[in-house]
Amino acid sequence: MSQAHQARLMDGTGLARRIVEEASRRAAEVTRRTGTAPCLATVLVGEDPASVTYVRMKRNRCRKAGIESRQVSLPATTTTAELVDTLTALSADPSVHGILLQHPVGPRIDERAAFEAIAPEKDVDGVTLSSYAAMSFGLPGFLSCTPGGIMRLLDEYDVDLAGRRAVVVGRSAILGKPVGMLLLGRDATVTYCHSRTKDLPSLLREADVVVAAVGRPELIRGEDIKPGAVVVDAGYNPGNVGDVHFDSAVTRAGLITPVPGGVGPMTIATLLEQTVTGAERQLGL
Known part of the structure; x- marks a missing residue:
């Protein structure tokens, strides 16, 4: 193959924009029909600069897409049991439709135990064993x-x-x-x-x-x-x-x-899309 050859670029930014536009339309429809906006709860343990930046970016994208963003910030000293309790409570909260645990969570915490505290129907980041199994077998569920x-x-x-x-x-x-x-x-x-x-x-x-x-x-x-x-x-x-x-x-x-x-842009677009899907399912639309 000649050195003059240049591969075709796969434009994630443009595709992600279209996915988010459609998710925004669906979010507005959910809000119109139920009076409730889709809600993504983001849980952040500690103050890792990269994680703080990622969470802020995701919250901004949520707001632009008409998705409510609820941030739960926990100190770096949080134990596995405390984090599990927080995620269990969010899983039981009917006003929350998706849960994102920002990882890594630090060496003090059993990350797998924390992930498993997220209810499968709210696992819009696709991190639980249930989601992985459904994805592997081609069954309905949320993708990573x-x-x-x-x-x-x-x-x-x-x-x-x-x-x-x-x-x-x-x-x-x-x-x-x-x-x-x-x-x-x-x-x-x-x-x-x-x-x-x-x-x-x-x-x-x-x-x-x-x-x-x-x-x-x-x-x-x-x-x-x-x-x-x-x-x-x-x-x-x-x-x-x-x-x-x-x-x-x-x-x-x-x-x-x-x-x-x-x-990169496709990751956040998929998260927003799956949050809206979670809201539609949980609100019976």
């Missing part, structure tokens, strides 16, 4: 937001996954593992790679679809990409760079997500 956003991007660009070789680099519970299951559900042949994978480049060179979700800046280089492959970079590292070395990969891939402006 970043994997769900990735699938919407692939659909938007008419990527046919059936029979394609997909390599997922990363195996986190909220990104790598669930996106692999979603790809498998679309009849892709999925390989998971991680820190102990031997000879990662040789596996990448066989991949028709690469999802980079490992949290290591520019780990994947252009020479590791099969010509014409679809490259989805779900990494976001200091310096506004992803897990893929963009400048070299863009000359080999067929489709590629930029960082920023690719996967």
